[in-house]
Amino acid sequence: MKKVLIIGGNTGIGAALSLQLKEQGVETILLSRTQGGLDVTQEEPLFPEIIGPVDALVYCPGSINLKPFRALKLSDFAHDMEVNYYGAIKTIKHYLPNLKEAENASIVLFSTVAVQKGMPFHSSIAGAKGAVEGLTRSLAAEFAPTIRVNCIAPSLTDTPLAEKLLRNEKQREGAENRHPLKSIGEAADIAHMANFLVGEKSRWMSGQIIGVDGGMSSLSTG
Numbered sequence: 001m002k003k004v005l006i007i008g009g010n011t012g013i014g015a016a017l018s019l020q021l022k023e024q025g026v027e028t029i030l031l032s033r034t035q036g037g038l039d040v041t042q043e044e045p046l047f048p049e050i051i052g053p054v055d056a057l058v059y060c061p062g063s064i065n066l067k068p069f070r071a072l073k074l075s076d077f078a079h080d081m082e083v084n085y086y087g088a089i090k091t092i093k094h095y096l097p098n099l100k101e102a103e104n105a106s107i108v109l110f111s112t113v114a115v116q117k118g119m120p121f122h123s124s125i126a127g128a129k130g131a132v133e134g135l136t137r138s139l140a141a142e143f144a145p146t147i148r149v150n151c152i153a154p155s156l157t158d159t160p161l162a163e164k165l166l167r168n169e170k171q172r173e174g175a176e177n178r179h180p181l182k183s184i185g186e187a188a189d190i191a192h193m194a195n196f197l198v199g200e201k202s203r204w205m206s207g208q209i210i211g212v213d214g215g216m217s218s219l220s221t222g
């Protein structure tokens with residue numbers, strides 16, 4: 001049976017993935033600040049030891065701090081790097097021995113559509129996620145053929161993280177209309193891709209940044 005470690009599996013995309021995997025009979029280990037007291041932004045996070053192989057690691061912690069560049073403090077940039085980039089590095093470093101013990105292990109990271117497509121007020125998060133994309137390709141090359149590394153780049157998805165951007169019907173409609181597919185993402189839409197990437201069916205994929213974004217990154221419909 002597969003064992004999948006999800007950092008940030010109690011809400012949003014991680015929770016949707018955890019549900020899907022459990023329905024498939026896959027063993028999941030969920031860690032976050034409220035599940036196991038793991039805060040990846042700490043200098044030395046308290047990673048629980050796991051004995052034996054871990055088949056997949058999915059790193060979900062992220063941030064959305066959208067402000068004009070002049071209003072963003074250096075500490076905002078640093079915080080986004082901590083949560084999105086350094087947190088992923090610390091986690092991968094810690095569980096690498098477990099991943100190496102598995103056959104065809106997989107790491108799944110998260111970027112954002114705002115790396116591929118320039119968007120105002122996204123300089124901090126786009127910078128941090130750009131680093132995640134670089135890390136994805138670099139580690140995919142370094143860890144091949146033992147561990148596959150891929151990254152999903154969602155557009156706006158209805159999760160607790162995006163709550164502030166979806167406070168009322170007007171905001172939601174505006175967001176839906178900005179997408180070529182005229183809707184925003186559901187956590188399950190993104191989780192389906194993560195589910196594919198952790199499993200055997202994606203065994204020949206590594207180093208990819210995959211847009212799951214309602215057409216936002218590559219289509220213009222009007």
Ligand SMILES: NC(=O)c1ccc[n+]([C@@H]2O[C@H](COP(=O)([O-])OP(=O)(O)OC[C@H]3O[C@@H](n4cnc5c(N)ncnc54)[C@H](OP(=O)(O)O)[C@@H]3O)[C@@H](O)[C@H]2O)c1
Pocket residue numbers: 007008009010011012013014031032033034035038039040041059060061062063083110111112113153154155156157158159160161162
């Ligand atoms: N939702 C969107 O619109 C959207 C768009 C583009 C990209 N993304 C990316 O997709 C990924 C998943 O996002 P989501 O919307 O599912 O987010 P979410 O609902 O906020 O879930 C994030 C998860 O990470 C955990 N977490 C957050 N900070 C942590 C920390 N310091 N240490 C340990 N765990 C932490 C949270 O649990 P605790 O609170 O218990 O720690 C939670 O389980 C993120 O990387 C995000 O940047 C999302």
